Amino acid sequence: MDLGLSEIQKMLQQSSREFLEENCSMQFIRAMESDPIGVTDELWKNFAELGWLGLMIPEQYGGSGFEYQDMSILLEEMGRVGLAGPFFSTSIIAVQTILSSGNEIQKSQLLPKIASGDLKFSLSFFEKNGNINPSEIQTTTARKQDEGWVINGEKSFVPDAASSDYFIVAAKTMDSQNQGISLFLVPRDNEGVEITEMKSVGGEKLSKVNFQEIKIDNSQLLSNENLSWDVLSKVFKLGASGKSSEMAGAATKILEMTIDYVKNREQFNRPIGSFQAVQHQCADMAIMSKLCTQFARKSAWYLSNQEKNDLEVHRSKAYVSKSFHDICQISHQLHGAIGYTWDYDLQIYTRKMQHQKLAFGDYNYHHKKISELLNLT
Amino acid sequence: MRYTFTQEDEEFRQELRDWIRNEIPVNFEKWHGVNEAGDDFEYGLKIRRKLAKKGWLTMAWPKEYGGQGASYMKQVIFNEEMSYHRMPGRDGFGAKMLGPTLMVHGTEEQKKRFLPPIANGEVQWCQGYSEPDSGSDLASLKLKVEDKKDHWLVNGTKVWTSMAHKATWIFFLGRTDPDAPKHKGISFFVANIEDCGIEVQPIINMGNEHYFNQVIFNNVKIPKDSLIGELNRGWYIAATLLDFERSGVEYPSSARRNFEEIIQFVKKNKNSSGEPLIKDPYINKMLVDLDLDIEAARLIAYEVAYLQSQGEVPSIEGSVAKILGTTLTQKIAKIATDFSGIYGQLTDSSAPFDGKYLKQQLHVTAFTIFAGTTEIQKNIIATRGLGLPREDKLTVKK
Numbered sequence: 001m002d003l004g005l006s007e008i009q010k011m012l013q014q015s016s017r018e019f020l021e022e023n024c025s026m027q028f029i030r031a032m033e034s035d036p037i038g039v040t041d042e043l044w045k046n047f048a049e050l051g052w053l054g055l056m057i058p059e060q061y062g063g064s065g066f067e068y069q070d071m072s073i074l075l076e077e078m079g080r081v082g083l084a085g086p087f088f089s090t091s092i093i094a095v096q097t098i099l100s101s102g103n104e105i106q107k108s109q110l111l112p113k114i115a116s117g118d119l120k121f122s123l124s125f126f127e128k129n130g131n132i133n134p135s136e137i138q139t140t141t142a143r144k145q146d147e148g149w150v151i152n153g154e155k156s157f158v159p160d161a162a163s164s165d166y167f168i169v170a171a172k173t174m175d176s177q178n179q180g181i182s183l184f185l186v187p188r189d190n191e192g193v194e195i196t197e198m199k200s201v202g203g204e205k206l207s208k209v210n211f212q213e214i215k216i217d218n219s220q221l222l223s224n225e226n227l228s229w230d231v232l233s234k235v236f237k238l239g240a241s242g243k244s245s246e247m248a249g250a251a252t253k254i255l256e257m258t259i260d261y262v263k264n265r266e267q268f269n270r271p272i273g274s275f276q277a278v279q280h281q282c283a284d285m286a287i288m289s290k291l292c293t294q295f296a297r298k299s300a301w302y303l304s305n306q307e308k309n310d311l312e313v314h315r316s317k318a319y320v321s322k323s324f325h326d327i328c329q330i331s332h333q334l335h336g337a338i339g340y341t342w343d344y345d346l347q348i349y350t351r352k353m354q355h356q357k358l359a360f361g362d363y364n365y366h367h368k369k370i371s372e373l374l375n376l377t
Numbered sequence: 378m379r380y381t382f383t384q385e386d387e388e389f390r391q392e393l394r395d396w397i398r399n400e401i402p403v404n405f406e407k408w409h410g411v412n413e414a415g416d417d418f419e420y421g422l423k424i425r426r427k428l429a430k431k432g433w434l435t436m437a438w439p440k441e442y443g444g445q446g447a448s449y450m451k452q453v454i455f456n457e458e459m460s461y462h463r464m465p466g467r468d469g470f471g472a473k474m475l476g477p478t479l480m481v482h483g484t485e486e487q488k489k490r491f492l493p494p495i496a497n498g499e500v501q502w503c504q505g506y507s508e509p510d511s512g513s514d515l516a517s518l519k520l521k522v523e524d525k526k527d528h529w530l531v532n533g534t535k536v537w538t539s540m541a542h543k544a545t546w547i548f549f550l551g552r553t554d555p556d557a558p559k560h561k562g563i564s565f566f567v568a569n570i571e572d573c574g575i576e577v578q579p580i581i582n583m584g585n586e587h588y589f590n591q592v593i594f595n596n597v598k599i600p601k602d603s604l605i606g607e608l609n610r611g612w613y614i615a616a617t618l619l620d621f622e623r624s625g626v627e628y629p630s631s632a633r634r635n636f637e638e639i640i641q642f643v644k645k646n647k648n649s650s651g652e653p654l655i656k657d658p659y660i661n662k663m664l665v666d667l668d669l670d671i672e673a674a675r676l677i678a679y680e681v682a683y684l685q686s687q688g689e690v691p692s693i694e695g696s697v698a699k700i701l702g703t704t705l706t707q708k709i710a711k712i713a714t715d716f717s718g719i720y721g722q723l724t725d726s727s728a729p730f731d732g733k734y735l736k737q738q739l740h741v742t743a744f745t746i747f748a749g750t751t752e753i754q755k756n757i758i759a760t761r762g763l764g765l766p767r768e769d770k771l772t773v774k775k
Contacts, residue, residue: 002379003683259763274766279759287697294676301380319669370665
């Protein structure tokens with residue numbers, strides 16, 4: 001049992017905090033919220049130089065060869081400054097998808113270009129319901145034709161569509177209730193791709209993407225035909241744990257903001273932070289924030305080190321999704337009217353929370369999974 | 378990072394678990410533990426002596442005092458397994474609190490006299506801190522201790538003294554300088570209850586149990602060598618004592634055992650409308666939330682032990698562990714009575730678990746009160762942990 005960070009993780013934590021605090025001010029985060037891409041070319045280039053884009057990519061494919069548990073520390077820091085943008089979809093979700101399902105040619109062609117910042121990807125899985133389940137794929141199909149495939153269907157909640165060079169499209173390739181899913185690489189500028197924006201409250205870039213008679217050749221089949229659910233469920237676990245880490249980082253930041261505020265805000269001739277009614281709410285926030293970090297780190301560690309990790313991921317996302325919302329709510333209560341204004345930065349975290357707590361399974365979804373794993377059904 | 382125990386630790390867990398399962402007089406599934414403060418006190422002592430022989434009772438002690446200098450994680454495992462298996466025999470007052478205090482503050486003679494009986498599991502101690510007018514504000518305590526040259530004269534009352542009715546000895550805090558600031562006029566003493574003529578009166582709790590007592594010192598004379606450490610430094614001596622072990626892992630591990638027991642019940646039984654309890658969405662939600670609460674308390678307990686293993690003194694983490702652990706025990710007792718429907722009020726054999734969890738619900742009401750209430754713990758987190766100003770120390774601007 002070693003609940004501390006490794007030396008490498010400590011270095012990553014410190015260097016990323018310094019970089020992000022300097023380069024991702026709240027002014028920048030606000031600007032990126034209304035920006036269609038959510039990141040600048042310059043920042044993306046910096047990410048590549050820092051080795052973050054290829055953090056999880058093995059060295060043989062041009063990456064830094066770190067583990068997901070290390071990435072989770074970087075995600076805490078990104079959550080801390082409220083940075084969204086295509087990093088999560090490309091450097092975690094797409095990298096993991098390609099690593100788990102790509103063949104050698106695909107890996108050696110695509111991964112180095114992710115690490116260098118030349119290619120961005122977006123996993124297009126969800127359709128109408130937004131459920132993490134093989135049956136989610138109802139409209140998207142791929143049929144064999146000539147030496148390749150033809151894809152049709154409509155995806156929803158596709159992240160970072162405008163900035164992605166490729167979509168990784170999950171399509172039905174066999175008429176089976178739970179299986180028969182395959183993954184395909186579809187260039188964004190392919191004829192027949194139509195993108196419609198979905199407006200998410202925290203500035204997350206989400207879209208509907210319509211695929212109409214998309215013709216691609218065999219080399220763009222990313223996985224073995226029909227075998228992709230195992231890959232996807234693993235990817236979704238990283239997504240759930242990763243969003244937990246983002247929220248844990250944001251929770252720590254919000255706690256700091258709140259403590260700072262109640263120490264300085266005076267009413268009745270004293271700092272409001274001297275009132276026990278306020279102090280006990282701060283203590284509640286501190287407890288939950290500490291637990292968010294512990295749950296998130298535990299799930300990240302399990303993902304990197306243990307075969308059986310489902311339960312820890314579900315516990316993490318269930319606990320953090322619920323508690324982080326509570327933390328935001330308490331923080332607003334303690335900030336009073338000022339925290340409720342558009343100009344005050346607290347609300348940025350609160351709006352982003354709405355995406356983070358729902359992404360890759362909400363409290364109810366993970367709750368149900370825990371119930372199944374504990375045989376409470 | 379590493380969220381599992383080492384192989385060596387796991388081997389110790391297995392050894393301990395084998396021993397415990399062998400020691401339990403009935404099938405493990407049917408074992409509900411015993412009442413060490415009542416009829417089963419002698420049985421508890423018997424187990425304590427066996428733990429002593431195994432070297433486990435004082436394994437946390439340094440080797441020079443006959444301990445093993447066991448790691449904090451090993452101590453955590455010991456507490457986890459003992460709590461999970463509802464085993465009696467641990468010695469919170471002697472082995473865990475007084476022993477380590479004596480090692481730091483006791484004279485050679487005091488160590489020689491008091492440590493071996495604790496290490497051998499032969500003696501029951503109790504702790505005299507709270508007084509009728511000094512609860513959360515412990516430093517305001519008034520029990521008067523006067524220096525009468527050849528002895529100390531003690532007058533006053535201690536209250537909520539757990540196990541005093543079974544203990545041979547008491548360690549306590551008394552006021553030795555009434556004129557000094559409140560923290561600086563307190564000293565730490567030990568006394569033999571019967572030999573010194575200290576009176577112990579039972580207090581029956583709302584669960585109709587006898588755990589704690591009122592302890593009355595009426596012109597009690599205690600020998601000069603009863604003082605532990607320096608005169609008037611008792612508050613600080615007691616504070617070092619509290620820093621020894623605060624992981625609180627016993628709460629989540631006993632909760633895990635109760636959780637498993639409750640699940641077995643829920644799977645076999647129906648609600649008042651005849652539906653299987655396990656299909657009831659309300660119960661399902663409560664149980665999963667409980668699983669999260671247990672894991673939360675466990676994670677924090679591990680964090681406390683981890684910090685201790687790094688040579689740090691946990692402060693806020695200890696308070697967090699105490700809040701989460703004790704709140705958890707109350708939740709689990711409530712849930713186990715909630716699904717009983719109208720039978721939830723019964724304490725006889727027609728109630729689920731023969732009313733065990735209802736009794737426990739009454740019993741654990743004390744948990745968020747003793748050893749620093751939840752409110753005091755939150756004050757500690759806010760002031761010591763988060764640096765917020767203490768309300769009682771505040772100078773209000775005019």
